[in-house]
Amino acid sequence: MSPHGTSETATPALEVVDLAKTYGTVTAVDGISFSVARGSTMALLGGNGAGKTTTIAMVLGLVTPTRGTLRGLGFDLLRDRRQANALMNFESPYVDMPMRLTVRENLTVYARLYGLNHVRDRVLAIADDLALTEFLDRPSGKLSAGQKTRVGLAKALINEPELLLLDEPTASLDPDTADWVRSYFEAYKARTGATILLASHNMGEVERLADNVLMMTQGRIVDRGTPSDLLARYGRSNMEDVFLDVARGTGIRAEETFMEGAPS
Amino acid sequence: MSKHMQSLPPIERHNPAFSFSRVSAMVLRYWYLLKGSWPRILELGYWPSMNLVMWGFLQTFLAQTTDVFAMAGGVLVGSVLLWELMFRGQLGFTISFFEEMWSRNFGHLMVSPLRPVEFVAALVGMSIIRTIIGMAPALVIAVWFFGFNLFELGIALVAFFANLVVFGWAIALVVTGIILRNGMGAESLAWAVPFIFVPLCGIYYPVSVMPGWLEAIALCLPPTYVFEGMRSILFDQVIDWQRLVFAAVLNAGFFAGGYIIFMAFLRSAKERGMLLSIGE
Numbered sequence: 001m002s003p004h005g006t007s008e009t010a011t012p013a014l015e016v017v018d019l020a021k022t023y024g025t026v027t028a029v030d031g032i033s034f035s036v037a038r039g040s041t042m043a044l045l046g047g048n049g050a051g052k053t054t055t056i057a058m059v060l061g062l063v064t065p066t067r068g069t070l071r072g073l074g075f076d077l078l079r080d081r082r083q084a085n086a087l088m089n090f091e092s093p094y095v096d097m098p099m100r101l102t103v104r105e106n107l108t109v110y111a112r113l114y115g116l117n118h119v120r121d122r123v124l125a126i127a128d129d130l131a132l133t134e135f136l137d138r139p140s141g142k143l144s145a146g147q148k149t150r151v152g153l154a155k156a157l158i159n160e161p162e163l164l165l166l167d168e169p170t171a172s173l174d175p176d177t178a179d180w181v182r183s184y185f186e187a188y189k190a191r192t193g194a195t196i197l198l199a200s201h202n203m204g205e206v207e208r209l210a211d212n213v214l215m216m217t218q219g220r221i222v223d224r225g226t227p228s229d230l231l232a233r234y235g236r237s238n239m240e241d242v243f244l245d246v247a248r249g250t251g252i253r254a255e256e257t258f259m260e261g262a263p264s
Numbered sequence: 265m266s267k268h269m270q271s272l273p274p275i276e277r278h279n280p281a282f283s284f285s286r287v288s289a290m291v292l293r294y295w296y297l298l299k300g301s302w303p304r305i306l307e308l309g310y311w312p313s314m315n316l317v318m319w320g321f322l323q324t325f326l327a328q329t330t331d332v333f334a335m336a337g338g339v340l341v342g343s344v345l346l347w348e349l350m351f352r353g354q355l356g357f358t359i360s361f362f363e364e365m366w367s368r369n370f371g372h373l374m375v376s377p378l379r380p381v382e383f384v385a386a387l388v389g390m391s392i393i394r395t396i397i398g399m400a401p402a403l404v405i406a407v408w409f410f411g412f413n414l415f416e417l418g419i420a421l422v423a424f425f426a427n428l429v430v431f432g433w434a435i436a437l438v439v440t441g442i443i444l445r446n447g448m449g450a451e452s453l454a455w456a457v458p459f460i461f462v463p464l465c466g467i468y469y470p471v472s473v474m475p476g477w478l479e480a481i482a483l484c485l486p487p488t489y490v491f492e493g494m495r496s497i498l499f500d501q502v503i504d505w506q507r508l509v510f511a512a513v514l515n516a517g518f519f520a521g522g523y524i525i526f527m528a529f530l531r532s533a534k535e536r537g538m539l540l541s542i543g544e
Contacts, residue, residue, distance in 0.1 A: 023537060057540055060375045064534040086279045086377045095371040098297065098363070105296040112289035113376045115278035122275075125268040139300075155372065160275050 011074055013038045013163050013195035014059065019068035021054050021219075028054040030219035031068070036212075041189065041196040043206040045239070046216030047247050052199035054219075056165050059197065060090055073163055084163075086114060091156035092167035093149060099141025103132055103151050106140055107158060114159035126154045130184070146177035153181065157188060164188075166198045170205060182208055203239035213239075215246045222246055279377055286378050290386030294360045295393070308398035312348040316402045319344040320410040338412035339498050340468065345399070345406060345414050346424060346494060347467050350487055351458050352398045353432030354439075356391030358454040361440045365448055371539060380530060384523065387440075388433055395429060417497055423508045424490045430515045431486045432458070437522030441529030445538060467491050486511040486518065 012035040021029040029051040036042040044052040057063040059070060061081050070077040075084040097106045104123060111119040127133045130150045135143060140151055149169070156164060166185075170178035182205060189196060200206050206213060207227045215223040215230070223230065223246060227239060234242045244250070278285065298304055323340035364370040373383065406412045415421060439457055443450045464478070465471075465487040471479050482488045489504075489511035496502050533539055 021537075028537075053540070054537070057537070060371075062371055062374055062534065062539045063537045064531070082281075082377060082379065083279060085375060086277050088375070090375055092371075096368040097372070098293070098367040098369050100300060100367075101293070101296050105293075109289050109293040109296070110372070110376065112292070113286050113373075113378050115283060115285060115377060117276040117278075118273060121268075121272055125266065125272050128266040128268040159277075 011038075012036055012071075013040075013073060014042075014197060015069075015071040016055075016059070017069045019055065019058060019070065020066045021051075021058060021063060022066045027219050029058070029065075032214075032216075032219075032221045034214055034221065034224070036195055036197055038195055039189070039193045040211040041198060041209050043210035043213045044197070044199040044216055045201075045203075045206055045213050045243060047201075047243075049218070050216040051219035052216055053167055055216075056090070056167050056197065056199055060088070060165060061085070086159065087161060088163045088165065089114075089156045089159055089161035090165035090167065091152045091169050093145075093152065093169070093171050094167065095152075097140045097148075097151055097155060100139055102137050102139055103127065103143075103154075104136040106151065107154055110155050111158050116159060122158065126158055130154050145172055146174065149173055149177070149181060153184065160192055160194075162192075162194055164194050164196045166196060166200075168200055168202075169198070170200075170202060178202075178205070185209060203243055207239045215243075217246060282379070283377075283382060286382045287385045287389065290373075290378065290383065291389045291393070294363065294386070294390045297363060298394075298397075305397065308352075308394055309401040312345075312352060312398055312402040313405055315348060316341065316344050316405055317409070320406065320412075323410065338406075338410065339495060341406050341410050341412040342414065342417075342494050342498065343467050343491060345402060345412075346428060346490060347462070348399060348402060349395065349425060350428035350432045350461075352395045353391050353429035354436045354458050355432075355454065356394035356398070357387045357433050357436035358439055359394070360387050360390040361436075361443075362448075362451065362454070365443070365451075374539060380527060384437070384526070387436070391429065391433060391436070417494065420493060420497060420503045420508070423505075423512070424494065427486050427490050427508065427511050427515055430519055434515070434518035434522035435461075437519070437526040441522075441526040444526075444533040445529040445536070447538060461485065461487060464488075465491055470495065484514070486515040 014036040016035065017033050018031050019029055019033070020027070020031045032055065034042070044055060046052050054063060058065050059072065059077065061077065065078070072084045073087050075081065077084055101109070107123040107126065108119060111122050116122055124133070127136050130153060132147070132150055132154060135147055140148065143151065170181050173181065185196065186209065188194060196209070198206070198209060210227060212226055213224065213230055214221050225233065230239065230242050231237065234245050236242045236245065320341050323338070326340070364373060403414055406414060417424065435457055439453050442453060464482050465485050466474070466482055471482040471488055471492065474482060489507045493504060493508055496504060
């Protein structure tokens with residue numbers, strides 16, 4: 001059994017098949033397929049406009065795909081996402097929490113929205129865990145960027161999600177705070193066995209957190225593999241160089257059949 | 265992991281199809297915002313009170329010079345109060361919705377287990393709270409300054425209130441739907457759209473003075489029956505319940521239509537990716 005009492009099966013935590021999104025003549029995501037094994041971390045890596053955020057938004061239900069199928073935690077996310085939403089959560093520095101509410105108020109509202117028991121204790125515990133106790137009664141808008149990120153993280157983890165989606169979670173953080181946040185993700189994953197889908201520009205973050213990487217360009221998956229696979233395939237010593245090779249089309253490209261194959 | 269976290273009992277998830285707990289969580293969210301901001305509370309009562317004072321003195325002047333106003337004291341004040349009920353009911357819904365747009369929090373809500381119907385229920389609940397807070401000073405001023413007690417309309421006031429605020433919510437559903445689909449550039453519709461109904465619903469005059477075709481439109485709108493009903497009580501001391509029931513049936517249709525339009529715009533907003541750029 002998983003920490004949340006759901007059956008542990010071979011079913012992936014997330015399965016995406018031929019997912020596409022077009023806006024008029026613009027293709028944001030172009031028929032991508034992938035799956036994320038339970039308990040693993042998958043990183044979406046690509047430049048601006050590669051389709052990472054749109055992909056995450058479609059998984060979250062904020063954007064309706066033009067075509068394709070999406071299954072998350074055993075639920076068809078395009079037909080019935082109510083149950084799945086209770087088991088998922090996300091964090092992004094680009095989606096704010098209400099600034100005028102205090103940290104305690106914000107977390108209380110979200111704990112209740114996720115239908116949790118022992119709301120008061122749970123808010124205190126997550127605040128304690130994320131070193132937010134002293135800020136609990138401060139308006140969220142009056143916190144520093146690092147503190148706001150921790151509040152966003154507390155909101156994202158308050159329901160102990162089985163599937164956690166992160167959109168550039170450490171963007172605009174100083175290296176020390178970013179390292180602290182990454183350590184927290186590692187500890188959370190180790191404790192709960194949660195699955196993480198991560199979109200990032202930060203190559204160090206991807207190398208450190210991801211079990212598998214999808215390289216995206218112009219809405220398509222152009223390569224995939226573990227960080228070490230990709231480093232070996234491109235003959236590079238770090239993911240930043242791999243990223244530049246893929247973004248500029250200068251490196252050794254994978255076979256077309258591999259690139260757009262069935263879910264890994 | 266902190267000791268505090270370790271001592272917590274396992275998470276129990278309650279995720280019914282409709283959850284009053286989620287509705288109350290959202291009402292709590294808006295209440296936190298309201299109670300922490302005295303300018304917001306002040307503004308709630310400011311406009312209805314100012315409006316009432318202006319129309320109240322006009323009523324006093326007209327009563328001294330015109331027979332019809334002398335005959336039915338309070339007809340203008342009553343009209344203003346009832347109009348404000350509808351307008352504030354609509355604004356109470358839309359402003360709470362705007363708070364999500366202004367704070368860019370809507371994305372978090374839409375990926376939570378909160379369902380659209382629960383979100384709408386919370387906005388309705390908050391509209392009632394905001395309307396009561398906003399109207400209270402105006403109701404007191406009406407009694408103290410102009411000798412008009414809205415509660416003297418008796419049991420009919422309940423029917424008037426229900427018909428007006430439900431129609432206000434129907435308008436609000438359409439307006440918020442348009443904003444979801446088109447972004448906050450359409451924000452001003454929240455203040456503009458209700459005023460379409462000021463001339464149409466015969467707020468300050470009987471609909472019989474309108475041209476026939478306009479009167480036919482007016483009779484399709486539930487508030488018309490409320491304002492006609494109020495004048496009927498003040499001038500003739502008669503309550504036409506049959507017409508108020510008809511207005512309620514019309515209102516049920518308007519509210520259902522508003523909800524369907526809201527859901528259609530929400531779907532459209534998701535198709536167009538508008539929820540990603542909301543607030544911009």
